[in-house]
Amino acid sequence: MTGRQWASGVGGLLVCLAVWQVLVGSGLIEYDLLPSPWTIAAGLSTLVVEPAFAVELGHTLAATLLGWLVAVLAGTGLGALLGTSPRARRYCLASIEVLRPLPAVAFVPVALLLFGFSLQMELLVIVAPALWPALVNTMEGFAGVPQRLTDVAATFHLSAGTRLWRVYLPAAAPAVLVGMRLSLSLALVMAVVAEMVGNPEGLGYALVREQQALHPDLMFGYVLVIGVAGMVLNGLLLLASRFALPGLFRRPVARWDSA
Amino acid sequence: MQGGVSASAVFELRNVAYTVPVREGQRDILRGVDFALGAGEILAIVGPSGTGKTSLIRIIAGLVAQSSGEVLFRGRPVAGPPEGVAVVFQDYANALLQWRTVAANIALGIERRLDRAACARQVERCLALVGLERHAGDYPWQLSGGMQQRVQIARALALEPAVLLMDEPFASLDAMTKASLQDEMLRLRGETGASFVFITHDIEEAIYLGDRVAVLRGRPGTIAETHGVGLGAVRDQVASRAAPEFLELRQRLHGAIGAHA
Incomplete structure (x- = not known):
């Protein structure tokens, strides 16, 4: 985005906030539990300095990252296997297509039954749905490696390990990264869901607690914090991938095959 | 190394056929392909598109197996890409x-x-x-x-290969770049002593680079005729292309390809 686009975007946001402030502040809309942006900001500023807040944020981030890590390791590993082996695909694709569309929140009662109100329950609720984007994108990335590159690997007599790490993985990396990003945002959502209904810790539980304590300003504050956490995690992942794969992001998209 | 097949053939193809399965049975891509590549020789294979040029180079390179016939590298049947053989593909963007x-x-x-x-x-x-x-x-x-x-x-040269297989390597380049890479290739042949199989759809390129030119023709494709190129070892983009031998061979190859394309 250019500076001008940024400025316009921020401007639009400010106008929305101003309208909200005026509507609530002037009493044009009367709704006891809808605080004005100003009240939310004030609540947020008292919230973030409390030691308990750091614990809540830390818990949610740790659960998100741990669950995401498990999902990504399993998902990319399986995805790489399925993407490179047509036989594995033939046997597994049907199972994946049956399991994948199951709604993520449907795992919550299952996880509760298995693990009760615990971190294990939260991790299961995160890992089960976050696995699929990593798996499916990695699989498609590996399956889509141009035949020319497999020809090159074969005629240069590269070992299986060299092929995987130095040819196929970098070639599939853009798709793998897409899967990792989708998994990460899903992991955060599922962590919050698990904390709201299951594991009584972290930002999700705090959100429900403030709602039940009739502190709508703090509740909205938590919503905001969760949103920002998602943006920051996504940004950090993008930054890390650009740093790890410098040659990747400016390569041309030219993909053509000779007759 | 001009004309004729060297006694010490590096590659030898005997009655090679290649068939691929399609929905209604199978399609013949190549049939009855015979040729030998001598040591240090440049064999140019010229043919219109759809005659199985790329299939032929993939078979020689050991990337796919022929359906019948024999492919020998230094007298041994090829099973998988042989050591000492390097391939240069047309689509450099995918190959690099x-x-x-x-x-x-x-x-x-x-x-x-x-x-x-x-x-x-x-x-x-x-x-x-x-x-x-x-x-x-x-x-x-x-x-x-x-x-x-x-x-x-x-x-490819880093492998110090005995044979370089080139599949229309200059087809997607502009004329000037093409000419300078052709001359570079002839110089590299002199410096490395490697043999080349050079596949192209460009008749003039085939004559300019080749010690011999083989015509791949028909569906399924087969080597219809092979001609020695009487231009000598040293070639020049202007003089060689104006030489009577060049023009005569060009006319014959045009006839050979055009009449059956």
């Missing part, structure tokens, strides 16, 4: 590892075989062979098409 620098691409085939210093020396030597010394640290996508194709050639 776009996330690796030019030097790292050239090192691809040797980095696990040679120690670090020897590998660096070989990369440097091959960069110099194709005139890319100043681009060692660039990524392929930063280079022009001609330069990327040079990288692919250097990467």
